[in-house]
Amino acid sequence: MLGAVTGCAAPLSTLDPAGPRASILANLWWIMFVGAMALFALLMVLLYASHRWQTAMQKLSPGQWIVAGGLLLPLPVLVALTVSALLIGEQFLARPADGSEPTRVIAAAERWQWTFSYPDVPGAATTDNLLHIPAGVPVLVEVVGRDVIHSFWIPRLGGKMDAIPGHTNTTLIEADEPGRYYGVCAEYCGVGHETMRFIVEAHPVDEFAAALGGEEQ
Amino acid sequence: MTGSTDTDGGVVAVRLHSQLESIWGTPGGWARLSAVNHNIVGKRFMVLALTFFSIGGILSMLIRAQLATPDSAFIGPELYNQVFTMHGTVMMFLFAIPMFEGFAIYMLPKMLGARDLAFPRLTAYGFWCYLFGGSILIVAMVLGYAPNSGWFMYTPLSSNVYTPGINSDVWLLGITFVEISAVTAAIEITVTILKMRAPGMSLDRMPLFAWYMLGTSGMMLVGFPPLILGSILLEMERAFDLPYFDPTRGGDPLLWQHLFWLFGHPEVYIIFLPAAGVLSTIIPVFAQRPIIGYRAIVVAIIAMAFLSFGLWVHHMFTVGIPHLALAFFSAASALVTIPTAVQIFAWIATLSYGKPRFEVPMLYVAGFFAVFVLGGLTGVMLAMVPFNTQAHDSYFVVAHLHYVLVGGFVFPMLAGLYYWLPHITGRLSVHRLSIPGFWLIFIGFNLTFFMMHLTGLMGMPRRISTYPSSFGWDWLNLLSSIGGFILTMGFALVLADLVLQTRFGKRQVRDPWDAATLEWATATPPPSYNFASLPHIDRRADQLKPKEAGPALATGAGYLGFSRGRQETLAVDMTTGRVEHLMVLPQRTYLPLLTALVTGVFFLSLLFKVYWLTPFAALAAVAMFCLWPAALGEKKDLGPIDIGNGEAVPSSEETHYNLTVMANITAVIVDATLYGSLLFGALYLLVVAPGWSETLSLAPPSPMLVLALVFSAAGTALAWLARKQTERGRNPMLVQGGACLSQLLAACLLSALAFTIPDLFTHARGAISFAILVYMSLHCAVAALISGHCVWRMRGGYVSARRQTDPRLSVIWQGYALACAVLGLLFVQLLAGVGGLQ
């Protein structure tokens, strides 16, 4: 959408989601954006009114203003938002509904490149700065850091996850369609930080193993 | 008739002024270096902070120049990394915090009705630490060795494996040096607000700014220690290879993140609260009515101070945290909106019920509203964990943090500057550049940073030195850069305006805004002693009439309206504001400067790894500090002393909870927080870090450890006994000396233990046990020092049954050392029981 506004492609845009998870996040953003703009406008109007429309403003007593603005206005918004965000978060954790195990890939970050390996595809070679995934199914990424902290991020497919030495973190990504997507390192990791990008190839499920040069399961 | 009284009054006022000025004033020339007066030191803080702001601003222009176009080759990644790290570091540590510290140092005594802060020499020492520590960073940058791991210095990147040069050491040591000034300022501000108010000013009559600063300083007391501890541990790892954060040896890089954000999040509120205090002071003046919701605001301040310590993990939502913790910290982060909203609506209500008058400060207040509210709204978005996983570490966060910091700090500070500059300079604003200046800043700011929300959402990570053209970020970045330069022009105009006002503004005498707080009762510019006599406050101190009170106070109509040749001021009961005792403040001296220079040698010896020098520098600094009290105290009991208005109160020496005792209790709080952070670190590593065995086998503690504990306990008992005997009129130097000796033995035993730990370099277990033992040993040594110093004071005749400050301090520090020893023993045992490497 913004890509259209600025007149060029936006291969890293979170607002141009290409998978179910990224879509939910983009929707969450748009809802919050609209809500925030409404609240902002409300406050600016009140600020103006406090100077120009004082008789109207004095309809509420001082105490009522503090209770209304300080508690009654923010509390429901915050509760609704926090609860729905938490529910979304829990949903992200969940494994696929049919109980199947998602395909696993390992993303290892080392200054300044990504090495991907595919424990579920016997015989698959590791790939550098190129991640193969099956399209249309969730993929479980195990993110590990080999030296300093990095962060694994494919904006169009889902949120980011840090690669921390000594820890193994997991995150789920999913692409709706086969195609090419892009990822970056989001955590500052030294002079090569901005070069630490990678390409994601999403393949139709039945071509995935072949694309890796591995054996069909 | 009245005319002649007026002239009489004038004569009295002038005579009183010259008498007081001769005691409180600071002469010119080299003697300036000995200044300890809060008027001078406060202004120095602010000018230096603005200088650092300019440096930080220039760095941000380099950033924007580099990012204006894709594939830019203006500055390469190496330099860029130093530039953004220094920009963040300078703005946070060398501009924002010192700026409000300086402001509080200058303004608080005047708002509270005191002649100076509680510990003027400490103020000066803090300033020199700030100047020297800041200079280390700037000099390093000019020479090309600036820190380059980002302003939060995540390790392992900042460790000596991945940043082998001196760069990270410059940050860790330079910033810790600067932090000394934050801690001293926090102690001083806390004690000043609690004790040094005008008679009659009970807690619930304090102007709101004092409440805000009390909240701020309380947060600083417990906010800074985790960072200081983290910096010490990381520097020990870098310098001596002790593995606190190294995951291959039982450490954990996430421990650094916890310690940093345990400081870093409260820090944001530490910066915001003083600015909100400025707003709560200015808005009622221009609304021409008292603030609405005084009590609600006080509650909001306290709520913010507490809540802000429960939010730090929202900077770590993507490090792989258990989900329950995510939910907790997400909800807590959302909750902190409530106290903020309470304040915003209190301000809106105040304006609605007043007669708003639109002057230049209000223009900046309006700017605050627009910018800060947007920053707050994006803050709520970021607190939502799923969204955070997209926005975190992207330019969206850069946008958010600038909306909050510039909206919540820079705009209010500019409003405050325009409001109080007539107080500092005694001149009115020229007004010509301030309005175009505002619009340039406002438009430039929004152009720069609004775009960054979008660049962030379009996937641009922060801290990248360049980007290819293919991602669709080009236009947004160019607009940001153009906005940045408009913003800078705005700041340049404001700066020019301030200089013009200082030079050419119309002179004014007192209170140009019809304000209602006490600081406007001083002459402007204020004399070194603030008030020729101290007022009695009989109503809330934001509803006074400074225009009337000022001239009366100048003629000596209040308390202490005379000169006895010493720097006298009053202290009150903490809650009721009843006059409690008379304080004699120390005169100007070079000691703070000299002590800070020696402290600087200490830090430089660490920086340049001249480790043989370090202990000598540390001892020299301690010795210098021991000279400080020499100028204080009385050799005989004085009994009640006349303070004018027919009242008499005891001297501070003859008061139980005098300011010295209070400051030491406050220092214990800081120290205990540091220790608490260390013990938290030990537990954290034990439970979370990789490379620790699961089994626990508790062995009996080593006999040396138990012996140390016994000595420490004996010292404490002796110190307690010595104070009891002092109270009965004896002079038990031997007993006090025994306390000193006993604690010294404990210290020696503990260091012996610390330096014989077997797995010191091979596993975090040894390293963290070492840190605990060293801490215990140091605090036994501190207790020994205080008791020894007490013996010295007893020999000098400064201690009597009524003058018990020194024996009391001895009991406090001895008791604290014992508490540390007991807790430490438990932890060392626990750590010893968990197998090290798996």
Ligand code: HEM
């Ligand atoms: C004068 C106008 C300012 C401009 C144009 C500006 C610009 C920037 C930019 C572009 C960045 C991102 C650098 C990067 O990620 O590569 C940044 C980072 C930052 N800025 Fe500013 N800034 C300004 C003022 C301030 C102020 C007033 C403060 C604080 C009081 C501040 C605090 C920070 C911090 C803490 C960072 C993060 C540094 C890091 O990532 O380590 N900035 N600034």
Ligand SMILES: [Cu+2]
């Ligand atoms: Cu990186």
Ligand SMILES: [Cu+2]
């Ligand atoms: Cu925060």
